Amino acid sequence: MTEGRSLSPEKIAEDLSYRIIRGGFLPGEKLRQDHIAEEFRVSHVPVREAFLRLVAKGLAVSKPRHGVRVAPLDPDAQREVKVMRLALEPVALMHSVPQLTPAQIGAAEEARRHCDACENIFDWEAANRAFHMATMAGCAMPRLLEEIANLQLLAARYILVHYKDRWRPRIDPDHHALMAAIRRKDPRMATSILERHLSRLN
Structure with missing residues (x-):
């Protein structure tokens, strides 16, 4: 991903949603904030906000001590x-x-x-x-x-x-x-x- 500095949380969430839907991230897989921030070349703040959007949409789940993971196929x-x-x-x-x-x-x-x-x-x-x-x-x-x-x-x-x-x-x-x-x-x-x-x- 290039020009990540201009990406908003909405755009990051959109990109991650696309990959979750198509199986780029597997059900139950941990979404690693540091790796994703590095990929998009942004700070952790917009990534955390993007994660919140994924959780709100039902595409991810957040649990204490387990971080944010891709929602299971239930x-x-x-x-x-x-x-x-x-x-x-x-x-x-x-x-x-x-x-x-x-x-x-x-x-x-x-x-x-x-x-x-x-x-x-x-x-x-x-x-x-x-x-x-x-x-x-x-x-x-x-x-x-x-x-x-x-x-x-x-x-x-x-x-x-x-x-x-x-x-x-x-x-x-x-x-x-x-x-x-x-x-x-x-x-x-x-x-x-x-x-x-x-x-x-x-």
């Missing part, structure tokens, strides 16, 4: 994330669909095409999150969208672990059906498709 936590996504994402989509502008619909369609064109699971997972967030761009509830974005980040770890060895490039019919409902400005159909789509996730 089946109970995975189920909780799925339940929360099923509760919150349809609400955001229901409010978004009637308000989406032509430009926002175009951006969601472009995100869908990008998702379909991905050739590896890591690119697909990021594109899949971008697509779903794009469909909710018309929802005028920033706190709700922030919570959904964090839930999707947590879900990404489980998706990558579960599908890593059996994922193949594909076109997602649910994404196409969802976009068709969005173009018709049909929020009920859109949320029904999304609920079915999310219920299939492990």
Whole structure:
């Protein structure tokens, strides 16, 4: 990492989140403050703040005398994330669909095409999150969208672990059906498709 002196805690946390999700740091692995500070060429202060952000997001855990470690992959936590996504994402989509502008619909369609064109699971997972967030761009509830974005980040770890060895490039019919409902400005159909789509996730 170069030019680390200009990095904020947010940027450091973003970089570490990316690596945790993709398995660069293993579940239970200790996040060593001195090593990470050296890598980013910053003092320990922004690294500590970045760690606090990871803990708040549920990507890391902090225990006395054990330091900060990558959060374990917990089946109970995975189920909780799925339940929360099923509760919150349809609400955001229901409010978004009637308000989406032509430009926002175009951006969601472009995100869908990008998702379909991905050739590896890591690119697909990021594109899949971008697509779903794009469909909710018309929802005028920033706190709700922030919570959904964090839930999707947590879900990404489980998706990558579960599908890593059996994922193949594909076109997602649910994404196409969802976009068709969005173009018709049909929020009920859109949320029904999304609920079915999310219920299939492990």
